[in-house]
Amino acid sequence: xxxxxxxxxxxxxxxxxxxxxxxxxxxxxxxxxxxxxxxxxxxxxxxxxxxxxxxxxxxxxxxxxxxxxxxxxxxxxxxxxxxxxxxxxxxxxxxxxxxxxxxxxxxxxxxxxxxxxxxxxxxxxxxxxxxxxxxxxxxxxxxxxxxxxxxxxxxxxxxxxxxxxxxxxxxxxxxxxxxxxxxxxxxxxxxxxxxxxxxxxxxxxxxxxxxxxxxxxxxxxxxxxxxxxxxxxxxxxxxxxxxxxxxxxxxxxxxxxxxxxxxxxxxxxxxxxxxxxxxxxxxxxxxxxxxxxxxxxxxxxxxxxxxxxxxxx
Amino acid sequence: xxxxxxxxxxxxxxxxxxxxxxxxxxxxxxxxxxxxxxxxxxxxxxxxxxxxxxxxxxxxxxxxxxxxxxxxxxxxxxxxxxxxxxxxxxxxxxxxxxxxxxxxxxxx
Numbered sequence: 001x002x003x004x005x006x007x008x009x010x011x012x013x014x015x016x017x018x019x020x021x022x023x024x025x026x027x028x029x030x031x032x033x034x035x036x037x038x039x040x041x042x043x044x045x046x047x048x049x050x051x052x053x054x055x056x057x058x059x060x061x062x063x064x065x066x067x068x069x070x071x072x073x074x075x076x077x078x079x080x081x082x083x084x085x086x087x088x089x090x091x092x093x094x095x096x097x098x099x100x101x102x103x104x105x106x107x108x109x110x111x112x113x114x115x116x117x118x119x120x121x122x123x124x125x126x127x128x129x130x131x132x133x134x135x136x137x138x139x140x141x142x143x144x145x146x147x148x149x150x151x152x153x154x155x156x157x158x159x160x161x162x163x164x165x166x167x168x169x170x171x172x173x174x175x176x177x178x179x180x181x182x183x184x185x186x187x188x189x190x191x192x193x194x195x196x197x198x199x200x201x202x203x204x205x206x207x208x209x210x211x212x213x214x215x216x217x218x219x220x221x222x223x224x225x226x227x228x229x230x231x232x233x234x235x236x237x238x239x240x241x242x243x244x245x246x247x248x249x250x251x252x253x254x255x256x257x258x259x260x261x262x263x264x265x266x267x268x269x270x271x272x273x274x275x276x277x278x279x280x281x282x283x284x285x286x287x288x289x290x291x292x293x294x295x296x297x298x299x300x301x302x303x304x305x306x307x308x309x310x311x312x313x
Numbered sequence: 314x315x316x317x318x319x320x321x322x323x324x325x326x327x328x329x330x331x332x333x334x335x336x337x338x339x340x341x342x343x344x345x346x347x348x349x350x351x352x353x354x355x356x357x358x359x360x361x362x363x364x365x366x367x368x369x370x371x372x373x374x375x376x377x378x379x380x381x382x383x384x385x386x387x388x389x390x391x392x393x394x395x396x397x398x399x400x401x402x403x404x405x406x407x408x409x410x411x412x413x414x415x416x417x418x419x420x421x
Contacts, residue, residue: 129341
């Protein structure tokens with residue numbers, strides 16, 4: 001694995017004080033916050049910044065990182081020493097491979113496992129941490145349900161008693177009717193507990209892959225439907241492809257671009273099913289032939305039509 | 314050697330809600346923190362309702378909001394009311410962006 005320079009990530013000197021590190025972190029968090037940042041890679045950058053601060057913002061982890069990383073350069077192949085990290089607990093799984101392998105041991109603060117918590121003596125039990133991650137699916141999967149593989153890097157004790165990480169692949173069945181932002185819970189798939197404590201849970205936040213044909217808002221789905229001027233003006237029955245298959249739709253006469261036709265219950269089939277909105281988009285045929293130009297000229301001559309009436313022109 | 318694949322079915326939080334303890338654990342906070350935010354009207358139901366810890370239930374939106382609140386409070390040592398305001402504003406930005414996207418509009 002490649003060595004990561006967390007000091008460079010946060011833009012601080014290796015000698016920076018805890019306060020300087022915190023200030024640099026806050027500045028970068030504001031700069032790359034996905035809600036306000038215009039950077040294309042704001043999400044990835046935010047993860048990187050959080051990972052760096054998770055280490056440098058914790059005195060114990062920072063000391064361990066400094067000790068291990070002495071002499072390494074960013075991108076250089078990195079191997080932790082063989083006796084590294086034999087006695088610590090595990091960390092969350094949101095960081096990079098480098099982070100997971102290096103700091104599987106120094107550990108975030110664990111949680112007490114209810115009645116089992118009895119100080120650091122013999123009765124010590126601790127529940128494993130929950131893991132939070134995202135899972136991206138297509139809109140069609142939200143309509144039909146899907147199965148997706150999720151790979152997590154999890155800690156494990158090897159034969160020598162050392163904590164090492166390995167990839168664990170879960171085949172996750174996603175029920176139909178999920179909407180963006182909803183959370184799937186997979187009980188017991190988080191980090192393992194300590195001293196017989198229960199494992200944490202895995203939470204997957206559902207995200208939809210962008211689709212040029214459809215837009216969503218909660219369970220409602222929006223689709224632009226091109227129509228000809230005569231279909232819009234005279235009304236027509238047209239076939240429209242939708243996420244749940246083609247449907248026959250009646251275009252009312254006198255329709256204009258932007259008119260919304262609601263197909264009730266044909267949005268994402270959530271507990272409260274969404275609606276599908278077809279937004280009409282009147283497309284003009286090109287005046288690219290003599291005959292087409294003649295027809296446009298006939299309309300100009302025969303139709304007393306001024307679309308700028310309403311703006312006083 | 315082929316890696317072992319475990320087959321599992323995800324449970325939608327909106328079908329099976331989280332208890333107070335479960336939400337607190339999922340956010341790595343104390344249950345008191347959650348109760349305080351419910352009482353303030355930032356999480357869960359209406360703030361004027363009496364809060365019975367045992368009967369509190371939380372869904373996807375609460376988990377998302379709780380984790381955002383916790384991050385802002387921790388990252389910036391932020392006052393809880395200010396963190397709530399930031400999260401409310403961020404939610405509104407997201408809602409407006411989604412609306413613009415639905416209407417086929419883009420920020421210039």
